[in-house]
Amino acid sequence: MPYLKIPKGWDIPESHVTPESDYMNRRSFIKELGVVGAGALSLSLLSPDAFARPKNVEEQLAAFQDKPLAVEHNPQFTVERQMTDEVVAATYNNFYEFSSGKKNLWKLMEDFETRPWQLEIGGLVHKPMTLDVDDLLRQMPLEERVYRFRCVETWAMVVPWIGFPLKALLEKVQPTSDAKYVEMLTFWNADVAPQQRNSRLPWPYVEGLTLAEAMNELTLLTVGIYGHILPPQHGAPIRLIVPWKYGFKSIKSIVRMTLTNKQPRTFWHTLSPREYGFESNVNPTVPHPRWSQATEWMIGTRERHPTQLYNGYGDAVAHLYE
Ligand SMILES: Nc1nc2c(c(=O)[nH]1)N[C@H]1C(S)=C(S)[C@@H](COP(=O)(O)O)O[C@H]1N2
Ligand SMILES: [Mo]
Secondary structure: OOOOOOOOOOOOOHHHOOOOOHHHHHHHHHHHHOOOOHHHOOHHHHOHHHOOOOOOHHHHHHHHHOOOOOOOEOOOOOOOOOOOOHHHHOOOOOEOOOEOOOOOHHHHOOOOOOOOOEEEEEEOEOOOEEEEHHHHHHHOOOEEEEEEEEOOOOEEEEEEEEEEEHHHHHHHHOEOOOOOEEEEEEOOOOOOOHHHHOOOOOOOOEEEEEHHHHOOOOOEEEEEEOOEEOOHHHOOOOEEEOOOEOHHHOOOOEEEEEEEOOOOOOHHHHHOOOOOOOOOEOOOOOOEOOEOOOEEEEOOOOOEEEOOHHHHOHHHHHHHHO
């Protein structure tokens, strides 16, 4: 398929290649370090230019693992189920801007530039802002949370995200009393993401939450995974994670949030309103028109489990829907 190649003089120093099993060792190292202050996050550590062009996904991930984010795990957010293997999670992705295939996104996105990156927040707010993602990384209270994650296609995973509650950002911009929804938008540039030339899909990718959902403690603006910044295929440099909703609500590579009083016209809902609702809470008793949602299967192990209402997060969110 056609893909924009930007020659960069890539080389792969052997020192960047570390085995996947080092992840656990690094995590304990991060824990010993404790929370490192804001100043410790240097831009050069985060620059994707520091990464060599990888031969395979293990090499891609090793370059990220070599630059860990020093963030503490929040013990409130752990999952009984076994954590999904990092390589498995990084090779089973949905990112329709680049492809409708799942396995190869890391490769198709090699030249995706995620720095510098601005996030704009406006609409019905008292203090509209444009923020640089690296400033957010330095300023916001980052933490690690292990969440269940459930795609509407019935696959599921358990992964450690790094991020901060969206609430913390909304409090900065101060929604007005008229604001009822948060609309979120992915970048729109077909030179970068070739599938955005596919006119059968309603680009750009838009998602949204009610303001109450956006302010919920579980709603995480996410900048990292498995102890390091997000690799492109997971929605770098900043994406949403709403663990009680189907995965398509967790919009990737966000450039703008707009507070509105109208329900946003979301991407999948626009494409197929019967199949993809605005609310889209995980619910075993509401089948997709083409398949059951009663069970889910874990990527990697293929273990099957019963689907849980609100993906198991009812204690935190059920009150929103009463
Ligand atoms: N911009 C954008 N965001 C997106 C998607 C997409 O195609 N484009 N896919 C969604 C779907 S269907 C899922 S299941 C999750 C997948 O996230 P992951 O690849 O990190 O597992 O991203 C969601 N966010
Ligand atoms: Mo999905």
